[in-house]
Amino acid sequence: MEGELKVDKFGYEVRTSSDACISAINAFYDQVLNYRRRRSVILEAAAHDDQCVLANILAAYFLSSDPSRAPSHLQAAKSRLEQATPYEKAVFDAVNCLISKDRDDDVAFELHSKLLKSFPRDLASLQRAQVLCFYMARPGLSLDLVQQVLPSNEQEDFVYGMLAFPLLELGRMEEAEKAAKKGYEINKRDCWVQHNMCHVLQYNCRFKEAVEFMEECSPSWDLCSSFMFTHNWWHVALCYLEGRAPIQRIRDLYDHFIWKELERPDAPRPEVYLNALGLLLRVHVRGEMDAFEDHLKTLANCVTDQANWYLDWQFDILVLWALAYTGEISRAEELLKGLKSRITKMNEKKQQFMQNAILLAEATYEYGKGNEKQALELLGHDFDADNYKMIGASGEQIDIFNEVWYCMLLNNGQAAKAIEVLKKRIKSREGIPFLWRLLERGYKLTGRDEEAATASEEAKRLENAYFP
Secondary structure, eight states, X not given: OOOOEEEOTTSOEEEOSOHHHHHHHHHHHHHHHTTBSOGGGHHHHHHHOTTOHHHHHHHHHHTTTXXXXXXXXXXXXXXTXXXXXXXXXXXXXXXXXXXXXXXXXXXXXXXXXHHHHHOTTOHHHHHHHHHHHHHTTOHHHHHHHHXXXXXXXXXOXXXXXXXXXXXXXXXXXXXXXXXXXXXXXXXTTOHHHHHHHHHHHHHTTOHHHHHHHHHHHGGGGTTBOXXXXXXXXXXXXXXXXXXXXXXXXXXXXXXXXXXXXXXXXXXXXXXXXXXXXXXXXXXXXXXXXXXXXXXXXXXXXXXXXXXXXXXXXXHHHHHHHHHHHTTOHHHHHHHHHHHHHHHHTSOHHHHHHTHHHHHHHHHHHHHHHTOHHHHHHHHOTTOOGXXXXXXXXXXXXXXXXXXXXXXXXXXTTOHHXXXXXXXXXXXXXXXXXXXXXXXXXXXXXXXXXXXXXXXXHHHHHHHTTSOO
């Protein structure tokens, strides 16, 4: 029996005879678009109709990191593909390529682009494609996709968060803020829109405004995934840190809204560890680690567990720093060796693309060990962290490696170079006190006392401006 046709929440035909199956598919879409915790609901869809192609291919995608469970759903989808609707076939082709062991990112993108041309209201597939673009370090492609489907989704709040993110990654902050505001007007509880608004405010050094906005939004985060919940609080903590709030305030946020998330039985630990490490590296670079030393040791002990490795390049690189910094050298070396091994197993095109990732991993490992000179040599004289986004990091996440580089320049006799790059950076982020302090230090090291005094005065003014 071919089964009857039903329509999903986007208005597209799905071959299933089960109302419960289509309801679970729609619930999965809601979980995905709202960055919620219960994305496993897609497994219920496949259980209600084990012959539904859409249910099974989406279940295979959800389980793609579990090689013991995903193949059965993929095979079930393949076995019924001839009976599937055109929409289901398009989703199958795109997802099947995406979860393939030897996937070609360009082909996966093209298949998603083709899918969205025919079925532009499928915002779940748009989100999936944007995640792909993020790991390709291609925000321009991501923007092209969302602009392609925008005319069919102008009343949907989710689409404006999806529009805002690539715009801000491309540095088009005014347009990103406009898009985020439009999405927020439609749905004030959209956590992705909130997150992107914070990104814009943070980039523009409107730290107090960002904190007030996010803390007002925070009651709506309780149902968010562990990553989204802790990541939004990570942004809040960074804004306090950049605005020179008392370090105890940042520690309280870490304790109560990041580390405390691990008490939830359903919390995927690496998602929490990623945001914890990202915050602690910032704290370390700013010289405030004394308030967190016990926290870092606890966290480093957790990430010695190899079960947490090789899930995400940004995470692995932060783990390398934590392990090396806390003296877990043999574990750090094991992780670095494993990353290099994974590079060798990639096709030639992917190997070339990921060369900067492994370079950053090596440099971060050396930096963690205290071998700054060697780390600096690895990163080179013209380092720019924006060229390393293939590790799966946003502009705000990757920028910490610029700051590490600035500090290493100052610590290793390259103050003139540090002044040059800091002045350039301050032109776009002039409201960050820490950058002015680094510039002050550079001027002092080169005997330019008058300019050092000017930088110091600006740093003091900003330090008192945000959270006096």
